[in-house]
Amino acid sequence: MREFGYQRASDVAGAVALLGADPDARFLGGGTNLVDLMKSGVERPARLVDIRQLPLDDIESTPGGGLRIGATVTNGDLAAHPEVRRRYPALAQAVLAGASGQLCNMATVGGNLLQRTRCGYFIDVTQPCNKRVPGSGCPAVEGEHRNHAILGASEHCVAVHPSDMAVALSAFDAVVHFETADGAGELPLPDFYLPMGESPHRETALPTGALITGISLPPAQVAASSRYRKVRDRASYAFAIGSVAAALDVRDGIVREARLALGAVASRPWRAVVAERVLTGAPAGPKTYAAAADAELAAARPLPHNAYKVTLVRNLVVAVLTELAEEAAR
Template identity: 70%
Template sequence: MKEFAYHRPSQIREALTMVVGNEGAQYLGGGTNLVDLMKDGVEMPTRLVDVRHLPLDGVRAAPGGGLVIGATTTNSDAAAHPEVRRRYPALSQAVLAGASGQLRNMATVGGNLLQRTRCAYYADPSQPCNKRSPGSGCSAITGEHHNHAVLGWSDHCVATHPSDMAVALAAFDAVVRYETLDGTHEIPLSEFYLPVGATPQHETVLPSGALITAVSLPKSAVSPRSQYRKVRERASYAFANVSIAAALDVHEGTVRSARIALGGVASCPWRARVAESVLQDGAATADKFRAAADAELSAAKPLRDNGYKVTLARNLIEAVLTELAARTK
């Protein structure tokens, strides 16, 4: 690692002033991603601003019946909170599927949203990567890409977003709160991540130096009937080949509401709105679930070695929705 300065502010504005306008400064949460990238020589900050001691942790009730999860809340605390488990079970399941207990005890909710891709080419400074070095090319397109994107990718990047938690948050219409020197702001998670396009190095809409302070979850009648499932290459902790967060409300055999988000298939959590539209007011049957999956995945563009993800995603959507429908009978 290169030498860097370390600061531990106690107030949000103090943290902001240490980062805003300083290109070499970065916020440090649990460090479970950033420190690894520093060791690899991918990230080389000159200043780390530790935000773990800011008053930004905890889970609390929100006006209107939702929940607010502070940005420095550890993944372990978020997953174990009784209201998260009761009202948004897929979120708790997603966090528990994401990493070992040791990592969850350190990793923060805000940091989880901002973690960088686990593409091997991105993590290797000797390899071309447009996300790390814009204009250098995407090595994965013609190289090793069996676990890369099949939806929404571009000729400039085919990497996937690694977060499990963000997939569940996407399904539940979460809103990201953040602070700048101008004040407090909010943005729906559905608008938080940028399309990969020609500038994959720009991943979110956060202004330079902005600090995520919380994630809010709106009250939802369907979210208690939700499930997260992750398919990975080994039984121990690994990044998703494909994952799904789904919620389903069925009444007398008809789908009244459906929420579906996919992980491991795109550069950001993929909200399956086409599938949701197909399901709305339709029969809660395996044939209908399969048709919804096919409609969503008709936009898929698999690469040479990852076409299996389309089949896997289709089967996963059908299986999880079938299980959720059976619970409502």
Template identity: 75%
Template structure:
């Protein structure tokens, strides 16, 4: 790791000013991803601006029933918060599935959304990678890609986004608030991540030098009955090979409302909007669940070694929606 400067910011304006003054500076929150990438040489900031002391650590119930979550709220505090567990249980479950207790104590909400892919080619500076070195190629397409993407890919990149938290946030229409030198702004999470296309190195729509200040979850009655399920190769805090956030409202045997999002299958948390459209107004049964999953996954473009993700996601849709139906009947 090369030498770098370090400064601690005490307010948002001060943090933005420090970053604006040094084009090689990066914000540091928990550091659970950034520091690892600095060790491997993928990230080489000349200065770290520590934002852990910024007043962004509150989780607040909004007048409309939604939640506003400060950007430096730790994953541990988010998962333990009683209103998160009551109003958005899939979010609490996703956070708990995401990492060990030690990492959850350090990792933050804003940092979780901005974490980089865990693709081995991206992490190895001796290898080509369009995300790290634009135009150098994507060796994963013909190489090791078992854990890579099947949705929203291009020939330029098949890496996945590793967040569990982000999958639940995507299912519940989260909104990301930020501040920059030009002022404040908001991005729906659906617009936060950019499509891969031929520019996989451009990952988010966040303006240059901007600081995430909060994530807001709008009120969502359906979210109170929700699950997050993560499939991984070992039980002890591995990254997902496939995951799902699901919420379901069934009335008189018919799907009144539904939310579905997938993880570990795209360059960003994947909102399954096609499946949602198929399900609304349909019978809440296995046939409808299977048809919805098939419709969503018809756009999948798996590679030879990750074809298994298609039936895996189909089975996750069916099992979690079935479990939610059974839960609602109790």
């Protein structure tokens, strides 16, 4: 590891100023991803700015039934919060599916959004990787890519985003709030993550030196009937090979509203807007759910060793939507 300095920020403005004074500094929350990358040599910050003591660890209700979640709220506290479990159960389920209790008690909400890919070529500094060293190439395209992207990838990078939490947040129109030296700003989650394109090393639209201060979830009655389902290679804590966050409102046999987001299929959480359009106003049932999944996955461009994901995600969408509809009918 590179030798680094350490400072603890006492307020948001001070944290932003500390990072602005040192272009090689990084914010430190729980450190569950950053410290691992420092150990492997992928990240080499000259200074860590500890933000865990900032007053950003509250979960508050907003007018109309939404929530505001502070950036330093731990994943464990988020999953256990009664209003999260009541209003957005898929979010709580996604967080619990993401990691062990020990990691959830350390990891922060803001850090979860910013975690880097777990692609083996990215974390191995002896290998080329466009995300780590722009222009060096993407060996995963011709190499090991079993768990890589089937949607929204490019010839420059085929890695997937590892966050479970971000998939659920995507389904519920989350907005990311941040602070810069020039003031506060916000980004809807679809705009927060950048498409892969030709610059995979640029993962988010956060301004340089910005500090995430929180996430807001707008009121969404349909979110109370939601579920997160994750498929992984082993039952213990592992990254997804496919996941679905879904919410469904069925009345008189017709889908009135649907929310759907997919995980482990792209470089960012994949909001399934095409599938949502197929579902809305259609008769509830497996045929409709399959048609919606097929419409979304028509854009898939799998690699030789990950085409199984198309079938896996299709079946997962149908299963989760069927379960939600059956629960609502009881």
